[in-house]
Amino acid sequence: MKLLIVDDSLIMRRAIERSAGRSRFSEIHTATNGLLAVEMFARHRPDVVTMDITMPDMDGLSAIDLILKQNPAANILVVSALADKGTAIEAVKRGALGFLLKPVTAESVHNAIENILSD
Amino acid sequence: MEETILKIFAQSVTRYFATVANGEAVLGTPYLAGSDESVAFDFSAVIGITGSHRGNIYYTAPREKLRSLLPLIGETEPDDRLCAELVGEITNTISGNAREQLGGAFMISTPFIIEGGPLHVRAARDTTCYILPVTWNQHRSRVLVSLHQTPVNS
Numbered sequence A: 001m002k003l004l005i006v007d008d009s010l011i012m013r014r015a016i017e018r019s020a021g022r023s024r025f026s027e028i029h030t031a032t033n034g035l036l037a038v039e040m041f042a043r044h045r046p047d048v049v050t051m052d053i054t055m056p057d058m059d060g061l062s063a064i065d066l067i068l069k070q071n072p073a074a075n076i077l078v079v080s081a082l083a084d085k086g087t088a089i090e091a092v093k094r095g096a097l098g099f100l101l102k103p104v105t106a107e108s109v110h111n112a113i114e115n116i117l118s119d
Numbered sequence B: 001m002e003e004t005i006l007k008i009f010a011q012s013v014t015r016y017f018a019t020v021a022n023g024e025a026v027l028g029t030p031y032l033a034g035s036d037e038s039v040a041f042d043f044s045a046v047i048g049i050t051g052s053h054r055g056n057i058y059y060t061a062p063r064e065k066l067r068s069l070l071p072l073i074g075e076t077e078p079d080d081r082l083c084a085e086l087v088g089e090i091t092n093t094i095s096g097n098a099r100e101q102l103g104g105a106f107m108i109s110t111p112f113i114i115e116g117g118p119l120h121v122r123a124a125r126d127t128t129c130y131i132l133p134v135t136w137n138q139h140r141s142r143v144l145v146s147l148h149q150t151p152v153n154s
Helices: A010-020 A034-044 A060-070 A085-094 A106-118 B002-020 B063-073 B080-097
Strands: A002-006 A027-031 A048-051 A076-080 A098-101 B043-051 B053-061 B106-108 B112-115 B130-136 B139-149
Touching (some): A002 A034, A010 A027, A010 A048, A010 A106, A027 A034, A034 A048, A034 A060, A048 A106, A060 A076, A076 A085, A076 A106, A098 A106, B002 B130, B002 B139, B043 B080, B053 B080, B063 B080
Parallel strands (some): A002 A027, A002 A048, A048 A076, A076 A098
Antiparallel strands (some): B043 B053, B043 B106, B053 B139, B130 B139
8 A cells, every 4th residue: 555645844744654654555655745746646646645735836725636636536634734614624625535633643643544544 | 802812822832732742831921022032942933824814923942842842743863853844843733723713814824944043023014923932841932923913805
Protein backbone atom coordinates (compact mmCIF):
# COMPACT_ATOMS: atom_id res chain seq x y z
CA MET A 1 0.00 0.00 0.00
CA LYS A 2 1.11 3.53 -0.74
CA LEU A 3 0.57 6.75 1.22
CA LEU A 4 0.98 10.33 -0.01
CA ILE A 5 1.36 12.97 2.72
CA VAL A 6 0.68 16.55 1.59
CA ASP A 7 1.57 19.32 4.06
CA ASP A 8 3.83 22.36 3.89
CA SER A 9 4.97 21.70 7.46
CA LEU A 10 7.93 19.33 7.86
CA ILE A 11 6.80 18.68 11.43
CA MET A 12 3.39 17.48 10.22
CA ARG A 13 4.79 15.38 7.37
CA ARG A 14 7.08 13.57 9.78
CA ALA A 15 4.36 13.19 12.43
CA ILE A 16 1.87 11.72 9.96
CA GLU A 17 4.52 9.39 8.53
CA ARG A 18 5.28 8.04 12.01
CA SER A 19 1.60 7.71 12.89
CA ALA A 20 0.58 6.01 9.67
CA GLY A 21 3.01 3.20 10.29
CA ARG A 22 5.68 1.77 8.06
CA SER A 23 4.19 -1.67 8.55
CA ARG A 24 0.94 -0.60 6.89
CA PHE A 25 2.48 1.26 3.98
CA SER A 26 5.29 -0.10 1.84
CA GLU A 27 5.76 3.29 0.16
CA ILE A 28 5.31 6.74 1.72
CA HIS A 29 5.67 9.84 -0.46
CA THR A 30 5.42 13.49 0.55
CA ALA A 31 4.52 16.78 -1.13
CA THR A 32 4.77 20.32 0.25
CA ASN A 33 1.95 21.95 -1.73
CA GLY A 34 -1.12 21.12 -3.79
CA LEU A 35 0.63 21.41 -7.12
CA LEU A 36 3.28 18.85 -6.19
CA ALA A 37 0.56 16.66 -4.68
CA VAL A 38 -1.24 16.41 -8.02
CA GLU A 39 2.03 15.47 -9.74
CA MET A 40 2.93 12.92 -7.08
CA PHE A 41 -0.51 11.38 -7.20
CA ALA A 42 -0.22 10.85 -10.96
CA ARG A 43 3.25 9.36 -10.57
CA HIS A 44 2.70 7.04 -7.57
CA ARG A 45 -1.06 6.33 -7.50
CA PRO A 46 -1.21 6.15 -3.67
CA ASP A 47 -3.94 4.23 -1.84
CA VAL A 48 -4.40 7.06 0.68
CA VAL A 49 -3.68 10.80 0.55
CA THR A 50 -3.51 13.03 3.64
CA MET A 51 -4.11 16.61 2.55
CA ASP A 52 -3.46 19.91 4.34
CA ILE A 53 -5.50 22.88 3.10
CA THR A 54 -3.47 26.06 3.70
CA MET A 55 -0.38 25.65 1.53
CA PRO A 56 1.63 27.80 -0.90
CA ASP A 57 1.23 27.59 -4.71
CA MET A 58 -1.96 25.50 -4.62
CA ASP A 59 -4.25 24.90 -1.65
CA GLY A 60 -5.55 21.52 -0.60
CA LEU A 61 -9.13 22.03 -1.78
CA SER A 62 -7.96 22.75 -5.35
CA ALA A 63 -5.63 19.76 -5.20
CA ILE A 64 -8.52 17.51 -4.13
CA ASP A 65 -10.44 18.57 -7.25
CA LEU A 66 -7.51 17.75 -9.55
CA ILE A 67 -6.69 14.44 -7.87
CA LEU A 68 -10.30 13.28 -8.08
CA LYS A 69 -10.28 14.15 -11.78
CA GLN A 70 -7.40 11.70 -12.15
CA ASN A 71 -9.08 9.07 -9.99
CA PRO A 72 -12.63 9.62 -8.69
CA ALA A 73 -12.11 6.77 -6.21
CA ALA A 74 -9.05 8.36 -4.54
CA ASN A 75 -9.03 8.04 -0.72
CA ILE A 76 -8.34 11.53 0.63
CA LEU A 77 -8.17 12.48 4.32
CA VAL A 78 -7.95 16.21 5.01
CA VAL A 79 -5.70 17.11 7.97
CA SER A 80 -6.06 20.81 8.66
CA ALA A 81 -6.07 23.43 11.42
CA LEU A 82 -9.02 25.26 9.84
CA ALA A 83 -11.69 24.65 12.44
CA ASP A 84 -14.75 26.30 10.90
CA LYS A 85 -17.50 23.88 9.92
CA GLY A 86 -17.69 25.38 6.42
CA THR A 87 -14.19 24.19 5.52
CA ALA A 88 -14.85 20.62 6.63
CA ILE A 89 -18.16 20.57 4.75
CA GLU A 90 -16.51 21.98 1.63
CA ALA A 91 -13.74 19.36 1.76
CA VAL A 92 -16.25 16.52 2.03
CA LYS A 93 -18.42 18.06 -0.71
CA ARG A 94 -15.41 18.03 -3.00
CA GLY A 95 -14.81 14.36 -2.29
CA ALA A 96 -12.59 14.02 0.76
CA LEU A 97 -13.53 10.96 2.81
CA GLY A 98 -12.60 12.44 6.16
CA PHE A 99 -11.51 15.59 8.00
CA LEU A 100 -9.05 15.51 10.89
CA LEU A 101 -8.58 18.73 12.83
CA LYS A 102 -5.10 19.77 13.96
CA PRO A 103 -3.60 19.51 16.48
CA VAL A 104 -3.45 15.77 15.98
CA THR A 105 -2.10 12.89 17.99
CA ALA A 106 -0.43 9.77 16.62
CA GLU A 107 -3.53 7.84 17.61
CA SER A 108 -5.99 10.20 15.90
CA VAL A 109 -4.02 10.07 12.62
CA HIS A 110 -3.71 6.30 12.77
CA ASN A 111 -7.43 5.85 13.48
CA ALA A 112 -8.51 8.28 10.75
CA ILE A 113 -6.41 6.47 8.13
CA GLU A 114 -7.68 3.07 9.28
CA ASN A 115 -11.28 4.35 9.07
CA ILE A 116 -10.77 5.46 5.50
CA LEU A 117 -9.21 2.15 4.51
CA SER A 118 -11.97 0.13 6.16
CA ASP A 119 -14.80 1.97 4.35
CA MET B 1 -13.73 43.11 20.41
CA GLU B 2 -10.20 42.66 21.80
CA GLU B 3 -11.43 40.66 24.77
CA THR B 4 -13.39 38.26 22.57
CA ILE B 5 -10.47 37.75 20.18
CA LEU B 6 -8.01 37.18 23.01
CA LYS B 7 -10.34 34.59 24.58
CA ILE B 8 -10.53 32.77 21.26
CA PHE B 9 -6.75 32.60 20.95
CA ALA B 10 -6.42 31.59 24.59
CA GLN B 11 -8.74 28.64 23.88
CA SER B 12 -6.71 27.69 20.80
CA VAL B 13 -3.46 27.70 22.76
CA THR B 14 -5.00 25.69 25.58
CA ARG B 15 -6.31 23.12 23.10
CA TYR B 16 -2.90 22.83 21.42
CA PHE B 17 -0.99 22.04 24.60
CA ALA B 18 -3.73 19.80 26.00
CA THR B 19 -3.66 17.70 22.82
CA VAL B 20 0.00 17.68 21.87
CA ALA B 21 1.76 18.06 25.20
CA ASN B 22 -0.89 16.29 27.25
CA GLY B 23 -0.53 19.05 29.78
CA GLU B 24 -1.94 22.32 30.79
CA ALA B 25 -0.64 25.60 29.46
CA VAL B 26 -1.03 28.39 31.98
CA LEU B 27 -2.09 31.62 30.36
CA GLY B 28 -1.11 34.95 31.89
CA THR B 29 -3.01 38.19 31.75
CA PRO B 30 -2.80 39.75 28.28
CA TYR B 31 -1.11 43.14 28.05
CA LEU B 32 -0.39 45.74 25.43
CA ALA B 33 2.92 45.45 23.61
CA GLY B 34 5.14 48.46 24.09
CA SER B 35 6.74 49.93 20.99
CA ASP B 36 10.26 49.54 22.33
CA GLU B 37 9.80 46.24 24.09
CA SER B 38 11.76 43.17 23.00
CA VAL B 39 9.17 40.42 22.74
CA ALA B 40 11.03 37.77 20.77
CA PHE B 41 12.37 34.51 22.07
CA ASP B 42 14.69 32.31 19.97
CA PHE B 43 12.11 31.25 17.37
CA SER B 44 9.06 33.14 16.13
CA ALA B 45 6.49 32.71 13.39
CA VAL B 46 3.98 35.15 11.96
CA ILE B 47 0.77 34.51 10.08
CA GLY B 48 -0.95 37.23 8.08
CA ILE B 49 -4.70 37.61 8.47
CA THR B 50 -7.05 38.90 5.77
CA GLY B 51 -10.77 38.69 5.10
CA SER B 52 -13.03 39.41 8.06
CA HIS B 53 -10.03 40.74 10.01
CA ARG B 54 -6.69 42.24 9.08
CA GLY B 55 -3.40 41.97 10.91
CA ASN B 56 -0.99 39.38 12.18
CA ILE B 57 -0.73 36.57 14.70
CA TYR B 58 2.69 35.76 16.15
CA TYR B 59 3.95 32.96 18.32
CA THR B 60 7.40 33.18 19.84
CA ALA B 61 9.15 30.61 22.05
CA PRO B 62 12.59 29.86 23.46
CA ARG B 63 14.70 27.00 22.12
CA GLU B 64 14.45 25.06 25.40
CA LYS B 65 10.66 25.01 25.28
CA LEU B 66 10.54 23.81 21.70
CA ARG B 67 13.18 21.17 22.39
CA SER B 68 11.04 19.93 25.29
CA LEU B 69 7.95 19.76 23.09
CA LEU B 70 9.51 17.98 20.12
CA PRO B 71 9.94 14.56 21.82
CA LEU B 72 6.25 14.65 22.74
CA ILE B 73 5.35 14.61 19.06
CA GLY B 74 7.81 11.83 18.35
CA GLU B 75 10.93 13.76 17.39
CA THR B 76 13.76 11.98 19.16
CA GLU B 77 16.58 14.23 17.94
CA PRO B 78 15.43 17.84 18.39
CA ASP B 79 17.48 20.42 16.50
CA ASP B 80 17.12 24.05 15.44
CA ARG B 81 15.55 23.17 12.09
CA LEU B 82 12.77 21.26 13.85
CA CYS B 83 12.37 24.06 16.43
CA ALA B 84 11.77 26.52 13.59
CA GLU B 85 9.29 24.17 11.93
CA LEU B 86 7.46 23.59 15.20
CA VAL B 87 7.01 27.27 15.97
CA GLY B 88 5.49 27.67 12.49
CA GLU B 89 3.14 24.74 12.99
CA ILE B 90 1.99 26.01 16.39
CA THR B 91 1.22 29.44 14.90
CA ASN B 92 -0.65 27.83 12.01
CA THR B 93 -2.66 25.59 14.33
CA ILE B 94 -3.74 28.23 16.83
CA SER B 95 -4.65 30.64 14.01
CA GLY B 96 -6.58 28.03 12.03
CA ASN B 97 -8.40 26.79 15.12
CA ALA B 98 -9.61 30.36 15.76
CA ARG B 99 -11.86 29.94 12.72
CA GLU B 100 -14.12 27.75 14.83
CA GLN B 101 -15.49 30.96 16.38
CA LEU B 102 -14.40 33.55 13.80
CA GLY B 103 -15.66 31.65 10.74
CA GLY B 104 -14.29 30.89 7.31
CA ALA B 105 -13.88 34.54 6.36
CA PHE B 106 -10.95 34.72 8.83
CA MET B 107 -8.29 33.95 6.22
CA ILE B 108 -4.84 32.83 7.31
CA SER B 109 -1.58 32.82 5.37
CA THR B 110 1.14 30.21 5.58
CA PRO B 111 3.58 30.94 8.44
CA PHE B 112 6.75 32.99 8.02
CA ILE B 113 9.46 31.85 10.43
CA ILE B 114 11.97 34.15 12.11
CA GLU B 115 14.99 32.92 14.04
CA GLY B 116 16.37 35.14 16.77
CA GLY B 117 15.41 38.71 17.53
CA PRO B 118 14.48 41.43 17.47
CA LEU B 119 10.91 40.72 16.43
CA HIS B 120 9.46 43.72 14.63
CA VAL B 121 5.76 43.53 15.30
CA ARG B 122 3.86 44.92 12.35
CA ALA B 123 0.73 46.38 13.83
CA ALA B 124 -1.88 47.48 11.32
CA ARG B 125 -2.85 51.16 11.46
CA ASP B 126 -5.18 51.92 14.36
CA THR B 127 -4.53 48.46 15.74
CA THR B 128 -3.00 47.61 19.06
CA CYS B 129 -0.90 44.54 19.67
CA TYR B 130 -1.72 42.38 22.67
CA ILE B 131 0.68 39.89 24.19
CA LEU B 132 -0.75 36.70 25.67
CA PRO B 133 1.84 35.03 27.95
CA VAL B 134 1.86 31.24 27.88
CA THR B 135 3.66 29.04 30.39
CA TRP B 136 4.00 25.33 29.82
CA ASN B 137 6.22 23.04 31.83
CA GLN B 138 7.87 26.12 33.36
CA HIS B 139 8.82 27.43 29.90
CA ARG B 140 7.54 30.82 28.84
CA SER B 141 6.32 31.73 25.37
CA ARG B 142 4.07 34.40 23.89
CA VAL B 143 1.20 34.76 21.46
CA LEU B 144 0.96 38.23 19.91
CA VAL B 145 -2.39 39.28 18.51
CA SER B 146 -2.58 42.37 16.31
CA LEU B 147 -5.94 42.42 14.54
CA HIS B 148 -8.74 44.71 13.56
CA GLN B 149 -12.09 43.81 12.12
CA THR B 150 -12.53 44.67 8.44
CA PRO B 151 -15.49 47.00 7.82
CA VAL B 152 -18.36 45.06 6.24
CA ASN B 153 -18.45 47.16 3.04
CA SER B 154 -14.67 47.18 2.40
